[in-house]
Amino acid sequence: MTMTSNDTITGLAARAVGVTKAYGTGAASVVALDDISVDVRRGEFTAIMGPSGSGKSTLMHCLAGLDTVDSGEVWVGETMLGDLGDRGLADLRRNRIGFIFQQFNLLPTLTAEENITLPLAIAKRRPDPDWFAKVVDALGLADRLTHRPSELSGGQQQRVASARALLPKPDVIFADEPTGNLDSRSGTEILRFLRRSVEEFGQTIVMVTHDPTAAAYADRVVFLLDGRLVHELSDPDADEVLDTMKALDSLGA
Ligand code: ADP
Secondary structure (H helix, E strand, O other): OOOOHHHHHOOEEEEEEEEEEEEOOHHHOEEEEEEEEEEEEOOOEEEEEOOOOOOHHHHHHHHOOOOOOOEEEEEEOOEEHHHOOHHHHHHHHHHHEEEEOOOOOOOOOOOHHHHHHHHHHHOOOOOOHHHHHHHHHHOOOHHHOOOOHHHOOHHHHHHHHHHHHHOOOOOEEEEEOOOOOOOHHHHHHHHHHHHHHHHOOOOOEEEEOOOHHHHOOOOEEEEEEOOEEEEEEEOOOHHHHHHHHHHHHHHHO
């Protein structure tokens, strides 16, 4: 039986197939992604690791429709991103993707509640009150909703950003070093929440991190080196992740 591309992507929240991307031209050209293929399964927590410059951010930006590829295909669910124009990509990011950034990226003039509901407001969708309450409760933010970001700690700001990402129930949440700017206790809170959103709410998450302890919260860790996917671990523990990173660092050195 021949499989169409659509058959092969069933059960996948996102997928890169033979993706290549270079920055610059001619002698100054840098290959950031070198014929990389990776599947992101629905309801799974995937971590992307690799040495600095290995292509983690570029891969995440391409999967999230923030950047375009030179060749190969990127899919979010059943949608091939190469078929979408700028407007279609903006729509996809707005309606189907959630983002959590290292620097929180909250709007300073809005309250926590307004920040959390902003993506839905922009998409002209109304938050479901029960779901809103559940998300706010899961993040312990009920008594912080009227605060502005400047009145919140870093950990609280990242919890607001996490609620903002989860509330629209996106196909995928992309988290870019979400604990990179937090003390270890606040970081652990965020990682536990991400884990819980996968287990309890079936959320799909892709997280870029360089922290083996953070990666150990994932179901699966994929390792990049020089723009290629070179290794992966399932249900990893932090020691295994650290050993793999050490091995890759020595290969890349
Ligand atoms: P990582 O996230 O693993 O540190 P990146 O995806 O940021 O890696 O970068 C992969 C490669 O692409 C690196 O060699 C980096 O220097 C290069 N690169 C990334 N972004 C740009 C850019 N905007 N212009 C030129 N080179 C870039």
